[in-house]
Amino acid sequence: MSGAxxxxxxxxxxxxxxxxxxxxxxxVVALSFRYGQKHTRELGSAAAVAAHYGVxxxxxxxxxxxFSSSLIGEDGEVPSDRPLEEIGKGIPSTYxxxxxxxxxxxxxxxxxSVGADTIYIGANTVDYSGYPDxxxxxxxxxxxxxxxxxxxxxxxNPIKIATPIQDMSKADIVKAGKAMGAPLGLTWSCYGGGExxxxxxxxxxxxxxxxxxxxxxxEIPYEAV
Amino acid sequence: MSGAxxxxxxxxxxxxxxxxxxxxxxxVVALSFRYGQKHTRELGSAAAVAAHYGVxxxxxxxxxxxFSSSLIGEDGEVPSDRPLEEIGKGIPSTYxxxxxxxxxxxxxxxxxSVGADTIYIGANTVDYSGYPDxxxxxxxxxxxxxxxxxxxxxxxNPIKIATPIQDMSKADIVKAGKAMGAPLGLTWSCYGGGExxxxxxxxxxxxxxxxxxxxxxxEIPYEAV
Numbered sequence: 001m002s003g004a005x006x007x008x009x010x011x012x013x014x015x016x017x018x019x020x021x022x023x024x025x026x027x028v029v030a031l032s033f034r035y036g037q038k039h040t041r042e043l044g045s046a047a048a049v050a051a052h053y054g055v056x057x058x059x060x061x062x063x064x065x066x067f068s069s070s071l072i073g074e075d076g077e078v079p080s081d082r083p084l085e086e087i088g089k090g091i092p093s094t095y096x097x098x099x100x101x102x103x104x105x106x107x108x109x110x111x112x113s114v115g116a117d118t119i120y121i122g123a124n125t126v127d128y129s130g131y132p133d134x135x136x137x138x139x140x141x142x143x144x145x146x147x148x149x150x151x152x153x154x155x156x157n158p159i160k161i162a163t164p165i166q167d168m169s170k171a172d173i174v175k176a177g178k179a180m181g182a183p184l185g186l187t188w189s190c191y192g193g194g195e196x197x198x199x200x201x202x203x204x205x206x207x208x209x210x211x212x213x214x215x216x217x218x219e220i221p222y223e224a225v
Numbered sequence: 226m227s228g229a230x231x232x233x234x235x236x237x238x239x240x241x242x243x244x245x246x247x248x249x250x251x252x253v254v255a256l257s258f259r260y261g262q263k264h265t266r267e268l269g270s271a272a273a274v275a276a277h278y279g280v281x282x283x284x285x286x287x288x289x290x291x292f293s294s295s296l297i298g299e300d301g302e303v304p305s306d307r308p309l310e311e312i313g314k315g316i317p318s319t320y321x322x323x324x325x326x327x328x329x330x331x332x333x334x335x336x337x338s339v340g341a342d343t344i345y346i347g348a349n350t351v352d353y354s355g356y357p358d359x360x361x362x363x364x365x366x367x368x369x370x371x372x373x374x375x376x377x378x379x380x381x382n383p384i385k386i387a388t389p390i391q392d393m394s395k396a397d398i399v400k401a402g403k404a405m406g407a408p409l410g411l412t413w414s415c416y417g418g419g420e421x422x423x424x425x426x427x428x429x430x431x432x433x434x435x436x437x438x439x440x441x442x443x444e445i446p447y448e449a450v
Contacts, residue, residue, distance in 0.1 A: 060287070060289070061286055061287070061288045062288075062331070063287075067335065096334070097335075097337035098330055098334030101334070101371070102331055105323055106289075109322035110292065112323060113292045132374055132375055132376055132378065135373070138374035141366075141372075141373040142370050142374065144366050145363070147366075149326055149357055149358040150358065154357040
């Protein structure tokens with residue numbers, strides 16, 4: 001087997017992760033989800049990024065409307081204007097129960113279907129927003145579970161998880177993306193559902209700081225704050 | 226936390242598993258999936274079984290049409306007329322890559338959303354059809370992954386998996402269902418898409434033998450074979 005499945009939300013982190021996969025691996029399939037998120041605009045970004053790289057883009061519908069999270073549906077307020085030092089603490093209301101686990105599980109099945117041996121995911125623990133399903137301990141446990149519970153695993157070819165940006169600061173992610181020529185202007189990170197990025201949610205604030213620290217201008221449109 | 230989420234396909238095994246959960250736990254939510262399976266009739270059975278017990282029934286759409294399996298879509302032949310001694314050997318074409326992993330992952334998120342602490346799944350390793358995602362080793366690895374990667378897990382209340390029929394023969398499952406008054410006549414096990422159960426696929430053959438060995442008549446309609 002060769003090739004990789006890349007979880008592509010359409011945001012900055014997953015786009016730079018895709019750039020690493022395209023650089024380092026032969027066959028790449030990008031995988032996105034329509035799970036009831038408010039920020040469906042990111043799916044358009046994912047399609048544009050996949051088209052930029054000329055890779056197959058699979059969008060899977062998973063209806064999580066029965067789940068509780070401020071990221072899903074009409075209810076719930078996405079936190080905004082939080083000081084950056086607070087963002088990394090605790091588990092925020094934007095936590096979607098088991099979201100990464102569900103996405104990795106579908107990626108696992110897609111790997112087995114297309115003959116890929118690695119899942120790339122743009123998890124990051126530096127500008128960490130408090131999600132338990134982004135840690136190294138979790139990814140190793142997921143690999144062990146996949147080794148025990150899949151055809152490829154029990155046949156001795158367990159599928160691995162690659163997290164190339166795990167230990168990078170947001171500024172380093174921006175720099176790596178720029179160095180590889182990744183189309184950062186096509187990406188979308190805002191948790192809100194607006195035409196322009198809000199500039200105030202946790203995701204926008206971390207992104208803006210990353211571009212500023214890296215010394216690059218963020219090309220996407222922002223609301224006047 | 227209390228309560229349980231029960232994976233309910235609408236088949237014999239998951240219905241008897243639900244009967245155990247209803248007997249042993251307070252709050253029960255039944256969870257079914259529309260994943261592109263040929264045998265959508267089982268979803269009607271799941272709804273009827275959930276209604277029989279008066280439990281909340283959540284149906285989640287997960288579109289796995291990009292996956293390879295003879296159980297999904299129009300292509301592929303479901304194996305039939307296999308000798309019973311062959312059914313337990315190897316991984317059959319009806320294996321859906323990572324299916325139980327995906328379903329357990331969604332169940333995990335639903336547990337966190339509704340405040341349940343246990344997932345019930347009707348896995349069985351006696352009349353085993355060769356699926357790697359039905360073994361005890363896999364379920365323990367899944368629990369370890371969930372403990373590492375969920376809010377409840379990192380907060381010290383990891384979600385557990387219960388497999389009450391894991392070590393029972395199909396005949397014992399039928400007997401247990403009958404003893405608890407489970408509505409076995411509402412269930413559907415056939416892998417085919419017909420009006421009546423085919424009686425020839427692996428699932429039908431195991432079911433028919435189970436009823437025969439238990440000394441009960443199977444009330445559902447079968448094609449004349």
